[in-house]
Amino acid sequence: MIQRVLIALSFVIATVTHSLGSTPASDKLDGWKMTAPRDEIRPHFKCLSNHGPGNTCSYVIRTDEREGLHGAWTKTFSITGGKHYRFRVLRKTEGVPMPRRSALAKITWQDDKGRLVKNDNPTNQKWLRSGTSTHRPDYPLDRGTKNGWTELSDIYKAPTGATKAVVELFFRWAPPNSRVAWNDVSLKDVPEPAKRxxxxxxxxxxxxxxxxxxxxxxxxxxxxxxxxxxxxxxxxxxxxxxxxxxxxxxxxxxxxxxxxxxxxxxxxxxxxxxxxxxxxxxxxxxxxxxxxxxxxxxxxxxxxxxxxxxxxxxxxxxxxxxxxxxxxxxxxxxxxxxxxxxxxxxxxxxxxxxxxxxxxxxxxxxxxxxxxxxxxxxxxxxxxxxxxxxxxxxxxxxxxxxxxxxxxxxxxxxxxxxxxxxxxxxxxxxWHGTGDFKARINRGRPNWVVERQGR
Missing domain, CATH: 3.60.110.10 (Carbon-nitrogen hydrolase)
Incomplete structure (x- = not known):
């Protein structure tokens, strides 16, 4: 009985410490918010000033001894529908075997009421031809890595009906006692890229x-x-x-x-x-x-x-x-x-x-x-x-x-x-329901489980 009480007490202390000691001052966050699907899987958040290649704030998410934690730094950018934007962020992980699944960026295009907007792009017409297609979130691709920092970037045409872009920098499903640092985040309008x-x-x-x-x-x-x-x-x-x-x-x-x-x-x-x-x-x-x-x-x-x-x-x-x-x-x-x-x-x-x-x-x-x-x-x-x-x-x-x-x-x-x-x-x-599927392959595909088990 005493052992159960001590275990419960230690969990409460860890939870209180997490909730009180991991919230950075709002004046350092430049509009970024800390989010999680549920409080019980909320990781720890921290802002490191004058850090990383950009010598700016690095937005850090780390796990503790628990597995399966899931959270994100989130910020809303004002944009103009129909224009092209280049998103870029740098990522550095520690103790993360699959950053492509655990540390990713997502951009959701919304109207002024926070709703998903109509997709301006032609969708796959071979299957599921009925219904109106909404523009699904975009997932910037991993590019090159330099000095441990990996660039995630891409150029997107904002849907015509969009007035804002919600950027989420995720850390999820990572092992205990691991972390990610996000640095030098930008979303800037650019000229329309040429066709290839x-x-x-x-x-x-x-x-x-x-x-x-x-x-x-x-x-x-x-x-x-x-x-x-x-x-x-x-x-x-x-x-x-x-x-x-x-x-x-x-x-x-x-x-x-x-x-x-x-x-x-x-x-x-x-x-x-x-x-x-x-x-x-x-x-x-x-x-x-x-x-x-x-x-x-x-x-x-x-x-x-x-x-x-x-x-x-x-x-x-x-x-x-x-x-x-x-x-x-x-x-x-x-x-x-x-x-x-x-x-x-x-x-x-x-x-x-x-x-x-x-x-x-x-x-x-x-x-x-x-x-x-x-x-x-x-x-x-x-x-x-x-x-x-x-x-x-x-x-x-x-x-x-x-x-x-x-x-x-x-x-x-x-x-x-x-x-x-x-x-x-x-x-x-x-595709209807999934958006730009190729960009989602590396974010969603599993590890080669059978090969990993030697079968």
Whole structure:
């Protein structure tokens, strides 16, 4: 009985100390307020003057020995609907394993009565077409980190009906005795950012040369790359393992170093036509063979390569090795990731490429369920460009360009067709009920629980 009383008393003392000793003076807060969903999960708040990179007040939230605490610094900014605003804040955490989920910023656009406003942006019309869409909160993205401080920033067009923006700097679900410091917060009107228009192309072709050689198969693509260039494509995607198709070569016989004869041929085409090329080859790296996609720039240089991670039975039994990295490459027009054929059957590859920053994912592919390719595009809000050897009439994967909704905005229906689509990489994909979904992926996705448990 005495032990229970002492435990209860210690909790009361801790609660009183928390409520009395953690409230900064209001004259230091510049309009910021301390909020929590419930008092029993309220963390501790503190303002550190002349602190951080901005040499301004750092708004600190920390947890104690309890888990699951949840609170935010909140401030309302006056804005003008229809204008563009750049939000920026710096964040530094201690003892936080997943800052992307625990320490995030949220901007809610409201009218003068504190209500959500109508969404001015086109929403995803493939699903839930009824009803009026309200503008859901925006979640600024994590950018670079310097000296332990991570920048969260983005540019937004304030909805027409909005007169204020409610900024919340959260700290939630973090371990006991951890903390976050927020510094140098700003929301400033800026000019409208330019669109980032890119023309994506794909070739629908079975590259079976008369010579039935690897070299001959490469040369089959020359006029189609030229056609893509004539259509002003920035990127053209070609097929998977093109040097083996119809040649009768084994994986080992078709494999070559990267760079090698085939990659050098396509480097010449890329340089000649001033565009990016993605093509699927077989790579020989010491004693190992990989199914790869390579990205070549307009200068003819190899920007990067991806080694196929998920191998079907034939490749595994044939001695091909899987890759284990998910690189994303910066190009002149945006960030590009690659996956190959069977990778599209599994959500992890496209998701990891998206986490790493991919805006466009290329898919050289022999065959795949088209609904899975569509899912990879829509669940990650990326443009996906596929090039296949599968006949259009077989009701299987298409040579196509998929948009953020997973729809084929262009698809090839005959052999030798070069399809092309013009897209804006700065376009946000707004969904009913969730808003800009891509910005929410890193805020909402779980940790890889199965992998973490070694299963």
């Amino acid at each position: 228009i890119v023309r994506l192309a794909s070739v629908h072709l079975r590259p079976r040369s008369e010579e039935r050689t690897a070299e001959g198969n490469c040369k089959v693509y020359a006029p189609y790359v030229a056609e893509a260039a004539a259509k002003k494509a920035d990127l053209v995607v070609l097929g998977e393992t093109i040097t083996i198709y119809g040649t009768g070569l084994s994986y080992a016989e078709a494999a070559e170093p990267i760079p090698g004869p085939s990659s050098r041929y396509f480097s010449g085409l890329a340089q000649k036509h001033d565009l990016h090329i993605i093509v699927g080859l077989l790579e020989k790296a010491r004693h190992l063979i990989y199914n790869v996609a390579i990205l070549i720039g307009p200068d003819g240089k190899i920007i990067g390569k991806y080694r196929k991670t998920c191998l079907p039975r034939g490749e595994a039994d044939g001695g091909v090795s899987p890759g284990n990295e998910f690189p994303v490459f910066q190009t002149e027009f945006g960030k590009v990731g690659m996956m190959v054929c069977y990778d599209a059957f599994f959500p992890e590859v496209a998701r990891q490429l998206t986490i790493n920053g991919a805006e466009v994912i290329a898919l050289p592919v022999w065959g795949c369920n088209p609904e899975l390719a569509s899912a990879r595009a829509t669940e990650n809000s990326v443009y996906l460009v596929s090039s296949t050897f599968t006949d259009h009439n077989q009701n299987w994967i298409k040579t196509a360009i998929f948009n953020h909704e997973g729809e084929m905005i262009q698809q090839a229906k005959k052999w030798g067709e070069v399809v092309i689509a013009e897209v804006d990489l700065n376009r946000r994909n707004h």
